Amino acid sequence: MFWEQLINGLTLGSTYALIALGYTMVYGIIQLINFAHGEIYMWGAFAGLFLVTVLGVNIFVALIGAMIFCTLLGMLMEKIAYRPLRGKSSRLSALISAIGVSIFLSTLMVLLRGPNTTRYPEVLRVKTFSLGAVEISSLQIIILLVAFLLMAALTFMVQKTKLGKAMRACSQDLDASYLMGINVNRIISFTFAIGSALAAAGGVMVGIYYNAVWPYMGTMAGLKAFSAAVLGGIGSIPGAMLGGIILGVLEILGVAYLSSSYKDAIAFAILILVLLVRPQGIMGQKKMKKV
């Protein structure tokens, strides 16, 4: 029982981690909490659904297609809603703009599809394997594997490639990056692109896993992934991965051993606790304010 719940938790947690990465990367560079990120995730789930049902493609093709779609959506959002405000107005304006984008994106989906839940079609024949006493479904294996591969690719990109180094430079000192000739706008756009692609992957996989997508699915998932990013230490990429997984596991174990009515409360109880006890999160660094 415990081990199965743990696997359920890891599966859920890895999708939280994929979404949390977008929050943490954007925050790391421009200190913006992109409230519209949950809606990107939702649009990713619907884009996958569209590709599977209307175009009838294979689920893996749909996954990649949804990621490409959200890459473009994320870059467009940054260009229209955030870039014009950058440097000219306070950070608060960008935050309000993000809330606006969030409302726009979810309402647009309601207009297109109605507010109700749509079922994902059966895209995979789900088999269940038994490892000793533990049962794990092929779907869970796929989700864990895809999430792991995406996170490994992200880590490699950030640590080893030129673009990743430029991203890290920008997150440490934006002005100095400008003056070292880095096209900062391009790096920010790229950050939104990567974060949105990861959220889309999460959206498609959650859609399949829970067999349901709806226009407001991004709200709660977004808030929880944001909590996960804070838990891990906002701005820290390994922190977001760890935070997402811990949050997913705790949520599932809470449902299993406490009560399912506390499902959504657990994430936020953790958020409050982290903010009280260790505001910089697990992997975050304490910032010393210069006086």
Added chain:
Amino acid sequence: MPILKLEKITQEFGGLRALDSVDLEVREREIFGVIGPNGAGKTTLFNIITGIYVPTEGDLLFKGKKLNGLPAHKIASLGIARTFQNIRLFGRLSVEDNVKIGSMALMPAGFWSSLLGLPSERKAGRKAEEKSRFLLKMLGLYEKRKEYASSLAYGEQRKLEIARALALEPSLLLLDEPAAGMNPAEKDELMDLIRRIRDDMGITILLVEHDMHLVMNICERIAAFDYGRKIAEGSPDRVKNDERVIMSYLGDLGE
């Protein structure tokens, strides 16, 4: 033709005039110093030249080309590099990566070529590698190339800032108080280094500095600022003995 020319540059912040109709010419391959008390507008001047501020009025010409309004990264890749008064390295990147960041602006910044490691990309990477090795050796930081920049001693961090700026292959190097916090031996070494950068690499140097010994020793020409205005310009001897300069530094002794 001067390498850098400022024509009637004025910079206002709200009602405050940080720079008031400043004319300035820096000639190719000279070491030019800017001095003045705190708040005289020296750092503002640097921020205008590097594109952080867009001047309220006036023109900024680099090699005859107008720079007004160009974004900072463009100006940097045109060949103006700088260091900072309060060190601004990328502390959590390695010493080596700090220098390589500087050379990135000069590479084709293709997204796919970077991700896929195409031949053009690998060639550019090797060049950046060579350049960083050369610069780190020149500045005596090669042994520490794998360490985090933040773990370097203060004087080494100042040198690394210079290495990072040189990686941009600038024709004009701006040094913002390069000797701040250095002891006399380090200052001598720094003067030597600045001369070498000019003599061996042919880079024009524009520096802001409070240390008069250093400024008077290495600068060929100096401009003195006070309250956003240029109050004197010329050879070190001339500026040193200028009445207005002495007054702005020591106060009006006549009263």
